[in-house]
Amino acid sequence: MGQTPPPAAAADSSWLQKSYDHVVEIERKHVAEAGGNWLVDLPLVESPDSHYVFFMEARIPAALFTRSSAFYPAIKEFTLIVPDWQFYDEITEQATRKGMCIEPATTNIYYHIRRVDTMVKVDSIHISGEQPVVTFQQPKVPAGNMVVYRSESYGSACCPKDPMWELAKEDAAVIRSFEQQHKVSVKGIYRQQQGKEGEHTDYYTLPDLTPNQRLDFILMKRSQWIVNKEKKKITFSPQVFTPWLEPFIKEGFREMREVKYDQ
Template sequence: MNLQKSGTSTLPSPAGDTVVNFLDTAYRDVIMIEDQHVAHEGSNYLIDIPLKENQDSLYVFFLSARVPVDLFKNSASFFPEIKEFILVVPDWAFYQRVAEDATKNGIVLEPATTNVYYHIKRIEHQINVDSMRISGNGHPQLDFKIPRVPDDHFVSYRSEQYGSVCCPKDPRWEIIAEDAPFIKDFETRNNVRIKGIYRQNNGKEGEHITYYTLPGLSPEQRLKFILEKRSQWIVNKATKTIVFSAQVFTPQLIPFVKTGFNKTTPVTF
């Protein structure tokens, strides 16, 4: 077994790597992130895996798709309710070197299984990262699962929260009328239908959250909608210069409220 630990310190995000032996011998319910789950546009990515998030649980992800690891370290939009997770990443650079050596020498080489394990903890406004590289024997056993959406939940790819309509008035009420024309324009340009929009009230002065579930869209179309709606949902856009940092987006699972003041209600434009 070839085991290496990397990093020297604990830093606020963007995070450095610290030297800690954090691995157990086995993990259950590991979630595989494959190419089919991933869309990207520019430096932004969507990992289209609905997952019920629990702040008190440790999650393990195996990153088979080629997504920059630094985005997982620094992006609070990757399953934001999860406070601790392990990210397992094949050492693609090592595998590439082995393949190049084999080609150069006209031989067949079977590389040792080599992964880098990142232990990422979100503590208030800090992100702490430990990492270990294991080559050959000594990897923890990983048992995988496919996450399921509970029957009483729905999948939301974007949510927008509005405060009071009056006391004081949330400035975002000034742009709520833009939703309908934005959606119609997006539908026309991309030849899609934006359906599955829901609203839940959370106050007596118009406070509510709007959820976009985006059924029937591909991951690429969902990411495009997320990015364009993010840019649209800015008060006084013409007076501002805003540069968004690269992000990894993930959907949220939202409980479907069937009765009461905050009942989940369909919205049409």
């Protein structure tokens, strides 16, 4: 897959650093793809006040990061380092055609991405040869948190009734269908009460599924989670999904209780 050509490099490249510490490497083993949608299956703590740096070893189109805020949405500013795959592919093709070995110069595209309100502001620079020094760090999940891949919230069950309650009737059937199709067991669904009229949120942690199965589940639930969908024509744009962390509440009114559907 060729890399989307980057935007024109900004005249001001003062954001580019000589070295980057605590870089999160997104490897191929961390990602899954289905129908142009991607899951980056790498949980991390998202802080809107911190600057993050990612090295994208997996070949995900850069446009999905520069045109959308779906990738780790709580992060407001980050640098994305992407190998120039188009350049490397051209070198490989040239070497194969000529029957020779060509050692390409290390070539990366650096994107500086800032999310301001509903806008995504992007600067970029293309560097071939000597690169900024990069030090990788594996993100960790702090104790007391659970990794969530999808959540669904319901309002009042009565006063007035939230239309989303109509979808709750489908959950057992669609989950059983998914389990049969993929030959898996969907576990780790937790419910948290949020009001006295039935308001609650269901969190899907999907602990025993592979990244590909998790992405398939997310896409299945996204399509299901639409009221009166048979009367609507809905087209979803390609998206990068990421898990997030939720504190696991063990007691009190907001205690998280596991939901199990009869098999």
